[in-house]
Amino acid sequence: MFASHIRVVLLVAAVASATMPAWGETLEIGQAAPDFRLPGVDGKTCSLADFAQADVLVVVFTCNHCPTAQAYEGRIKQLAADYKDRKVALVAVSPNDPLAVRPDELGYTDLNDSLEEMKLRAKDQAFNFPYLYDGEDQKFSRACGAVATPHALVFDRDRKLRYSGRIDESERTQKPASPDLRNAIEAVLTGKPVPVERTRPFGCSVKWAAKRAQAAKSAQAAANEPVTVSALDEAGLRELARGEGAKLRLVHVWALGEKPAAAPALADLAAMNQMYRRRGLEPVTISADPADRRDAVLKALQAGHVSGRNCILDAAKDKLKTLDEKFDGALPHTVLIAPGGKVVWRQSGPLDALAARRAIVGILGRTYK
Numbered sequence: 001m002f003a004s005h006i007r008v009v010l011l012v013a014a015v016a017s018a019t020m021p022a023w024g025e026t027l028e029i030g031q032a033a034p035d036f037r038l039p040g041v042d043g044k045t046c047s048l049a050d051f052a053q054a055d056v057l058v059v060v061f062t063c064n065h066c067p068t069a070q071a072y073e074g075r076i077k078q079l080a081a082d083y084k085d086r087k088v089a090l091v092a093v094s095p096n097d098p099l100a101v102r103p104d105e106l107g108y109t110d111l112n113d114s115l116e117e118m119k120l121r122a123k124d125q126a127f128n129f130p131y132l133y134d135g136e137d138q139k140f141s142r143a144c145g146a147v148a149t150p151h152a153l154v155f156d157r158d159r160k161l162r163y164s165g166r167i168d169e170s171e172r173t174q175k176p177a178s179p180d181l182r183n184a185i186e187a188v189l190t191g192k193p194v195p196v197e198r199t200r201p202f203g204c205s206v207k208w209a210a211k212r213a214q215a216a217k218s219a220q221a222a223a224n225e226p227v228t229v230s231a232l233d234e235a236g237l238r239e240l241a242r243g244e245g246a247k248l249r250l251v252h253v254w255a256l257g258e259k260p261a262a263a264p265a266l267a268d269l270a271a272m273n274q275m276y277r278r279r280g281l282e283p284v285t286i287s288a289d290p291a292d293r294r295d296a297v298l299k300a301l302q303a304g305h306v307s308g309r310n311c312i313l314d315a316a317k318d319k320l321k322t323l324d325e326k327f328d329g330a331l332p333h334t335v336l337i338a339p340g341g342k343v344v345w346r347q348s349g350p351l352d353a354l355a356a357r358r359a360i361v362g363i364l365g366r367t368y369k
């Protein structure tokens with residue numbers, strides 16, 4: 001999924017619109033809610049009219065990949081639950097073009113911002129509110145003046161904007177001192193002035209389509225990195241197994257003759273390298289092919305743009321048990337080794353890239369500390 005995303009990013013750079021604005025317009029307090037028809041994770045199309053029975057409409061611009069957005073998911077769910085029976089409708093909208101997200105911006109997530117991946121996130125987190133995709137033309141997000149994820153707006157019964165800004169003052173606390181969004185909802189519900197009508201949203205910038213070229217440039221730079229392969233003997237296996245240093249290591253043992261072919265897994269490993277290396281992940285590939293196939297191994301790694309540490313085994317295959325005592329000889333085999341040498345995740349058989357990413361993010365964390 002991510003490997004194909006990076007390939008598409010490289011292909012679409014030339015079609016990014018030079019005339020598309022790099023940010024949204026400003027929706028002023030008192031202006032009417034822009035109309036919309038957007039696809040949701042439930043497979044249905046949702047419009048402004050669908051919320052006609054609500055006295056208050058809350059729109060939260062959010063997304064899958066942003067650490068700040070992920071930190072607020074629980075609070076958004078709580079707001080939806082708290083106001084469910086008070087004629088308040090809450091809808092989340094992802095404003096991002098997934099092709100405008102740089103690979104290194106995905107370091108806190110296992111998912112990009114496509115509609116299909118939004119469906120996965122909504123299911124995983126049991127979202128209790130509609131989650132809509134505006135990444136196709138971003139028209140609604142621009143009309144609302146979305147600047148960050150998350151960014152919340154509150155509209156009254158007449159669908160006039162009454163509040164725009166942050167959810168509260170800090171993603172790092174579950175007991176905020178300034179629950180701005182909740183205060184605005186309460187004020188509108190009770191017919192009172194909103195205490196603070198505008199606050200400054202914070203989080204990740206909206207990924208407008210105009211940023212596709214920037215994302216493609218970043219992906220192309222990664223694709224141009226040199227790819228090498230070196231011999232790995234038994235001592236090198238022991239060094240990997242000890243987990244020396246501060247890096248989390250994803251070690252993938254493979255061979256050219258795998259069924260299915262190894263190429264998709266190599267591309268996924270390259271994508272994970274781009275995503276997580278700034279956070280301390282070191283992907284390592286170990287080919288179990290004989291030394292006389294070194295050139296073919298290198299060619300396969302180059303085709304997958306697998307920069308980083310690539311090895312060809314210069315030891316008996318049974319020595320791979322040094323890495324993982326549960327290795328049964330079947331290839332491919334993948335392990336995640338924490339600093340200190342503990343195997344914290346393993347998979348025998350074809351690489352499940354989503355499962356690997358979830359294991360990595362589960363250790364590195366999804367939010368800012």
